Every structure is written in structure tokens, then in C-alpha cells.
Amino acid sequence: MKSVIYPFLVGWFVLLLASCSTTKYVPDGSYLLDGISIESDNKDINTSELSLYLRQSPNSKLFSLFHTQLYLYNLSGRDSTKWVNKVLRRIGDAPVIFSEEEDERTRDQLTRAVRNLGYMGARVESITETKKKKKKVTYRVTSGKPYIVRSLNYDIPDATVWQYIQADSANSLLHEGMNLNINLLNEERQRIATNLLNNGYYRFNKELLTYTADTARNTYQADVTLHLLPNTINGSVQPYRQYYINKVSFVTDYDVLQRNAQNAFDVTDSLNYRGYPVYYKNKLYIRPRTLTNTSWLNPGEMYNQANIQKTYNNFGRLSALRYTNVRFDQQANDSTQLNAFVLLTKNKLQSVSFEVEGTNSAGDLGAAASVSYQNRNLFRGSELFMFRIRGAYEAVSGLHGQYRNESYTELGAETSINFPQFLFPFLSHDFRKIIRANTEFGMQYNYQMRPEFTRIVASTNWSYKWQSKSLHTRHQIDAIDINYLYMPWLDPKFKERYLDEEKNYILRYNYEDRLIVRSGYSYSYNSAGGAFMGGAVTENSYSLRFNIESAGNVLYGLAKLTGMHQNAEGEYAILNIPFAQYLKADFDYAKNISFDAKNSLSYHVNLGIAFPYGNAKMVPFEKRYFSGGANSVRGWSVRDLGPGSFPGDGNFLNQTGDIKFDASMEFRSKLFWKIQSAVFVDAGNIWTIRDYPSQPGGQFKFDKFYKQIAFAYGLGIRLDLDFFILRLDGGMKAVNPVYSSGKHRYPVIHPNFGRDFAFHFAVGYPF
Secondary structure, three states, rough: OOOHHHHHHHHHHHHHHHHOOOOOOOOOOOOEEEEEEEOOOOOOHHHHHHHHOOOOOOOHHHHHHHHEHHHHHOOOOOOEEEEEHHHHHHHHHOOOOOOOOHHHHHHHHHHHHHHHHHOOOEEEEEEEEEEEOOOEEEEEEEOOOOOEEEEEEOOOOOOHHHHHHHHOOHOOOOOOOOOOOOOHHHHHHHHOOOOOOOOOOOOOOOEEEEEEEEOOOOOOOEEEEEEOOOEEEEOOOOOOOEEEEEEEEEEOOHHHOOOOOHHOOOOEEEEEEEEEEEEEOOOOOHHHHHHHHHHOOOOOOOHHHHHHHHHHHHHHHOEEEEEEEEEEEEEOOOOOOOEEEEEEOOOOOOEEEEEEEEEEOOOEEEEEEEEEEEEEEOOOOOOEEEEEEEEEEOOOOOOOOOOOEEEEEEEEEEEEEOOOOOOOOOOOOHHHHHHHEEEEEEEEEEEEEEOOEEEEEEEEEEEOOOOOOOOOOEEEEEEEEEEEEEEEEOOOHHHHHOOHHHHHHHHHHOOOEEEEEEEEEEEEEOOOOOOOOOOOOOEEEEEEEEEEEEEEEHHHHHHHHHHEEEEOOOOOEOOOOEEEEEEEEEEEEEEEEEEEEOOEEEEEEEEEEEEEEOOOOOOOHHHHHHOOOOOOOOOOOOEEEEEOOOOOOHHHHOEOOOEEEEEHHHHHHHHEEEEEEEEEEEEEEEEEOOOOOOOOEEEEOOOOHHHHHHEEEEEEEEEEEEOEEEEEEEEEEOOOOOOOOOOOOOOOOOOHHHHHEEEEEEOOOOO
């Protein structure tokens, strides 16, 4: 019955919105702007880029089909004092009324934009199509013949400046034969100015560079000359001067809120560290060596704007500081010596936080609490120290058999310290400054007590993290990560029932003491720059992630060299603790295509493989893959899909694998206010490398795996709160790999809401 009612309600809602008049609040004599487009007779002109010059845009459409926000606005009554009408108008969109003035401005701006591309005779006409109270507008671009740069000339009277321009000519954006593109001409001015700023020319700007273009009638060719304006001082022309840094000073207690007041530089003491004055108030909270190692400004060096940005970036990584400002003072009007001041504002150095959360694991309710302490300047070098303790309690239901209790208790503690530098012997000072890596050491301890067992997980790690100057790329090296899994107690009945049988090898393997010593490397790239967080992306962008890790190789080599004895399972053990050995690699690619400010298409592909070898026949549970859930194939609940055609047996450990494939596509659209919607299609599954008896149908086989790919589709609602996103997704199974044929294999044709639907709540986008 639900499978009939659900689509009926959706269809009824769509028809209700479609029946709403879109011109209800369009005044008589006016027209609703119902559509706008740009056409060009020249394929070399990108019309999508010209859309930036449109002065009016029609009301947005949900999934580019329905005027949802306009419908909501039109549902309001004419009495604007009623709260219902106020709410509907606030979350809806008022109709966009076609404006003759904005239409004329759009034509002018489009004409200028096309002419800036070199088409000096370009024309743009506005063609309108009127139907009742609606107008559709098409801007038709006639480009004409472009002007071509016949020759490039330079009028640079300053010999030194000319040398820098010549030395950097390989990076020039201009060349003979190009269109007379005004945009590129301006970009070239800025590029040259930036190069000069990086070579001592303090306060140089692109306005000192100008162009002239001589054209001959009817030839559509231009001779372009770049000019450098003369440097006139006191009525006489002089060469442009290169500036040098005379002295670099640090002010550690700068008050950014009173930067124009006298007490902004209120200091009580100072010291000189290797030629660098350090001014502070009362007590110096950060080591002078940290300041000098972080700065890229050095006395005697030529002024370099790139080094200033590096200094900002480096100080921005120091958790002990809140703000950084770099200021330059000229010693005298006729001097080429600059005094640099690095002004620093102290951050709150210590904090304590307390968190309480509710938990729900497959219907079992519980609660958890944690207390965290942070010190952002532990050794006065901006080292970030963290210590956290956590406790959790949860009722456990659905147990088969008599156990000592029916609850789950967890106690944990973790600590870490992050150094804002690359700590490793034999590395040069310059290399550490260039890499700008953070070094992190951490330790974790977790005690878990369930009715069936008691488990202790202890770990320690040493890693390096850094990112590129442009913030597009991030790297992480896990130098060493040691995890020790210890099982001090197992319920005898649980062990006899589930672990002692040979067919339960997977289950037994994951309830034995285990040592994992791993190393790895991770790489991630995001074309949108700092958009690594889970926020909305409003422009075309893509991201790429790659991870590789291995475990047990060094221990296995030592075991072989020392002739270590193997246990009954054929495993080498350190202090009677078998160690895992595997190689794991993951690859993920995601792309976002933006149609407008409110509609976009996103898709991603994820591949992963974990291969056990040497001392192991299986990858540890924590390193295996699972499928289904809010970030996978959303027609299935988390850990409810696969491996392969395996239907599951109620044991989530058996629904894990060594190979994973995920692919998703989402059409995202803004609904109203902060509410967004999505339509998605997912595909994927997991497989095992070996044929395990407890996972029949789960092994990866080239002639079968493509038949075992699951498909799902669904709808989603997202609440965009700017700093994070709450997501509700409802997925329906489309192709179920558990079945090889029949109506159960294709629930997309024979849907059953109670059987095929899965609901997911999550934070952030799925990819």
C-alpha cells in the first residue's frame, strides 16, 4: 500500500506547485522574466563566461524545472501583515520583473566584454519573446572579424626594469598573432608588476605600465607597444629604485583592535635575538627562535612580496597566534632601506571543553561524554597539545544466550602534540621552511566491555602533514602507526558458539590479539583551493584523493632473518602477538559542475583494494571495506550490502571486503531559504580477494563482478547552516545483486517501500 501512496503524494505535490500561477504578483503592464540566454555566431566565444555580465536573472528553478521559490512566494496572500504571508514571502522569491533599463545595460556590458576579446566591431542585440505576462530574452552576439596583434614592442627606458622583463619573457601571456584581447593585456601588466615586486620594487603597481595600439584601416591588425611611465621625482626623471630590508622587528603583543591608537604598540620590554629585535609586554610568551624560523624576512635581503605572503602563511599556522600583520617603514624619503615590523596578536593559549552526546546503534540507545584540554603553546613554540577522556554507556538488546550483563561500556583517553615544523634529523633549515610541515605525535587508549567480550585497543602514531602554498594540495605521511588489539576476556559460550568453528575464520580472526604496525602516504587535491571542508561549492571544481599504506613488512623481514617460530595458524608473532601484513590503496575522484548559483551536478568515483599477504590471510577489520550507508550506496543501510552477492547473515563482520567500488551522481538544487534538495543515483559493492566459507558469493571474479554491482536512487534534503550541512537522504534499491534474476533483482521495476527503502541522517555532503 505504501508503494502506491508514496508516489501518489509526490505527484500530487508536484501538480499543486505546477498549478500555481507564476504571474500572480506581476503588475499589469509588466512582464515576468521567464528565461534568458546568450547566443553567438562565433564558436570561439564562450557564452557561459558572458553570463557574468547579465544584469538580470530569472527566478531559479528546482532541478532546472520548477519555480519552487516563486510558487511559495505566490502562495502568500495579499495581506502582508499576516505572519503566514510574511513567512512565505521570506522563504520564497519575489517575481523578477523584466526591466528595459537593465536590458539596455546588459547589452552594453556584453558588447564591451566581447570587444575586450579583440572583436572591436562586435554588436549585441536583444530579442524578446512575449507570451501573456512573460518575457524570454535572447542576447544575440555578432562578433565580426577580430583584431590581431601583428607586432609586440616595448618602450622601457629603465634598463634594470627592462632586464627583469626580458628575463621573465618566457612566462609572458602575449604573443604575435593573438587576438587583441584587452583582458590578457591587463593580466600581463599585473604579471610584470608582481615580478618586479618580488625583485625589490617596493610599491610598484600595474598602473605604471600602459599600452598603445596602432591600427591600419581595414587591415584588422595592430602594432602593440608596452610603455613604462617615467619615475619623476622632484621634477627630474630617475630610475626606479630597488628596496632592501634594513631591520626586521617582532612585536608579540600587538592589539589589532586598537591598531590606530597609541597603546597598540604598548610594550614594556625587549630583547635582541641574533640581530632581530623582539618587543613584548610583561612576559615573552613565545620563543624568539620560533619567530625567526617562521619569518621569511631577513635583514640585508631585497624586498620580495612573495616572501611577505610566505611569512603570513607560516605565522597563520601557529596556534598560539590569532592575527599577523606585516608593516614596512621607509627610513627616509630618499632611502632604499625598509624597516619591517611583524605585528603579532596572541591567541587564547589554553581551553577546556565538555561534550555530551546521545548514541543510537541499531536501536540500542546510550549516552557518551568527553572532556578535552588544549594548550596552544606548550613549550613556547606554538606546540598544540591536546588531552581528551571519553566515556560511553549503551544498552545492548537482541543477544542470543545468557551473558554477564546486557550493556556496553567504553572508556578512552587520547593525547597528541603537534609541532609546527618538520621534526626530522639532518634536514636543513631552508628545507623545513619550504615544506612547512606539521609534525604530530599521538597516543590513544580505548577500553571496551561488552556482554560477549572485553577488548583493549592501544595505539601510537607519528605523522607529518603539510599543504601547498595555493592551498590546493595536501600531503600526509604516516611515518609509523602502531595499533595493539588485546582481548583479555571472551565469554566461553560466545567463543564456543561463534569462534571455535573453522567456518567462522573471519569472526575468529577479529577476536584475537593482533599487532598492526603500518606506514602510509595520503595525497589530496582540490581545484577550489581551501574548500576541503564539507560546505557547498558554487563553482566548477574537482577533487582528487589518493592513499596508500602498508603494514607488517619490517616485522616480517625481521622474523625471517631471526628464524622466528610460527604459531598454529602459520603466523609469526611478537611476544605471542601475531602481526598483520597487508597493502592497501584508495583512489577517489569527485567533480562539481555548476549550472547557476542554485543548481549543480556532482559525481564521484571511489576505488579501493586491500591485499593481505605474508603473515596474514586477512586484512584487519578496521582496514576492511563496507558498503551501504549515507556515503555509499544509499538504498542499503550501513554495512548491509555485499560482499558480492552475499545476502548477509546478521553478522556485520561478514559484510566486509577487500575490494570496493562506489560511484554516485547527484543533481543538487536550492529549494528555499537554507533548504537544499537533491536527486541521486548510486552504484557500487564490495568483494573479497579470497573465497571465505562464511561469505559465499563474496569473492571478486572478473566474469561476475559487474553483475554484482548494486544500484540505488533517491531524494535528499539538506539544511545549509554555512559552517556545516545537515543531510537527510532517502534511498531506494534499484538493482539488488543478491538475486541473479527475477523481480527481486530489479526492485526499480517492482518497488516495495518497506523492503527497499533506507533512510540516512548525516553531516556534510556525501562527496
